[in-house]
Structures are given as structure tokens and as C-alpha cells.
Amino acid sequence: MRRWRLVLGSEAAQSCGPLTGPAVEIDQALAALYEADGPGGLQSRERRGGRGASSPSVARWLGDIRKYFPSSVVQVMQRDAMERLNMRDMLLQPEMLETVQPDVHLVANLLALSHVIPAGTKDTARMVVRRVVDDLMKRLEDPMRSAVSGALDRSQRNRRPRHSEIDWQRTIRANLKHWQP
Numbered sequence: 341m342r343r344w345r346l347v348l349g350s351e352a353a354q355s356c357g358p359l360t361g362p363a364v365e366i367d368q369a370l371a372a373l374y375e376a377d378g379p380g381g382l383q384s385r386e387r388r389g390g391r392g393a394s395s396p397s398v399a400r401w402l403g404d405i406r407k408y409f410p411s412s413v414v415q416v417m418q419r420d421a422m423e424r425l426n427m428r429d430m431l432l433q434p435e436m437l438e439t440v441q442p443d444v445h446l447v448a449n450l451l452a453l454s455h456v457i458p459a460g461t462k463d464t465a466r467m468v469v470r471r472v473v474d475d476l477m478k479r480l481e482d483p484m485r486s487a488v489s490g491a492l493d494r495s496q497r498n499r500r501p502r503h504s505e506i507d508w509q510r511t512i513r514a515n516l517k518h519w520q521p
Contacts, residue, residue, distance in 0.1 A: 362408065369404040373421055402439045414441045422449060432457055434464040442468045444476075 405417050418440060431437060431446075431453055440446060450457070450465050457465055498505060 365404060366408045369401060369408060372401050373417060373424070402436070406439070406441070411441055415443050415445075418443075419445055431465075432461055434461045437461065437464040437468055440468070442471045442475075444472060447472045 402418075405414050409417065422445075431440075431449055447469050450469060454465075
């Protein structure tokens with residue numbers, strides 16, 4: 341019942357009952373993103389300006405979703421926040437970039453905003469891009485190496501070669517011992 345209440349949001353509080361314990365904080369994190377105009381939303385209708393650079397509610401929200409959800413869900417929620425709430429301005433703050441889960445979509449957004457990113461944030465953005473690139477290199481290095489070296493290494497034998505892969509000289513030489521005149 342608790343999961344249905346979390347899925348349906350605050351609208352289902354009367355029919356499903358109130359939440360208790362950590363489920364309340366999970367519900368607040370979900371409501372902040374998916375009920376953005378409601379209470380506790382990351383972006384409310386009443387906007388107040390100021391000269392402050394940081395947004396503590398966004399930082400707290402990022403910490404909450406990393407605390408309660410697995411990394412795959414965190415990436416989906418961050419992507420939803422970027423798209424639904426137009427939170428690209430959070431990428432311009434170094435403390436936000438340090439807490440965001442790095443992925444390929446985040447790097448794409450950083451590259452799109454590269455001309456707008458302030459000089460102080462560029463170092464943090466470079467670190468995020470470096471982490472994603474290193475992760476991709478680790479994951480792709482072995483399959484790429486085996487694919488390239490397998491294509492170039494003709495001495496590696498194949499039990500069922502294609503016609504173009506047959507080494508005719510080696511095959512004939514190996515089978516001459518079985519030749520009977």
C-alpha cells in the first residue's frame with residue numbers, strides 16, 4: 341500500500357492513509373520533482389530573486405534522492421528534473437555539479453552550455469566530463485581491443501571460418517600428412 345501511495349502522490353493521502361518514517365522523506369523528494377507546483381516543489385510559481393548563487397532546496401533534494409533511490413533511478417530523476425523543471429541553471433553551480441550523478445546525458449547538457457558556464461564552474465564540469473569519459477573507456481576498452489586485435493591477428497584460429505578467412509596454405513600443409521597416393 342505504501343508503494344501505491346508513493347506512486348500516486350499526495351492526492352492519494354486520504355484513500356491510502358498517511359506515510360510514516362522514511363517514506364515521508366521519499367514522498368517529499370518525489371513530490372518536489374513530480375508535483376513541482378505543489379508544496380515543497382523545486383520550482384514554485386512564486387519566484388523571488390536575489391544575488392545568492394546557490395539553491396539549498398535543490399542541493400537537499402539531490403542528497404535525498406541519492407540517499408533513498410538506487411543510482412539508475414537517480415539518473416532518471418535528474419534527467420526528469422532537467423527536462424521538466426528546466427533546471428539547467430543548476431549545472432552552472434560548482435556545488436551542484438559535485439553532487440549530481442555523472443552520466444552521458446549530463447555531459448551532453450554541459451557541452452551544450454559550455455559557452456555559458458562561468459570560469460569557476462568549468463573546472464568542476466571538466467572533472468565530471470573526465471569521470472564519465474574514464475567510465476566509458478573502462479567499459480569499452482576490452483571489447484574494442486578484442487574486436488580490433490581479433491580482426492588483425494590472423495594467427496588466431498577459428499574453428500568454423502568463413503570462406504574468406506580460410507588460410508589455404510596452412511590447411512593444405514596440415515592435411516598433407518593424411519594424403520594417400
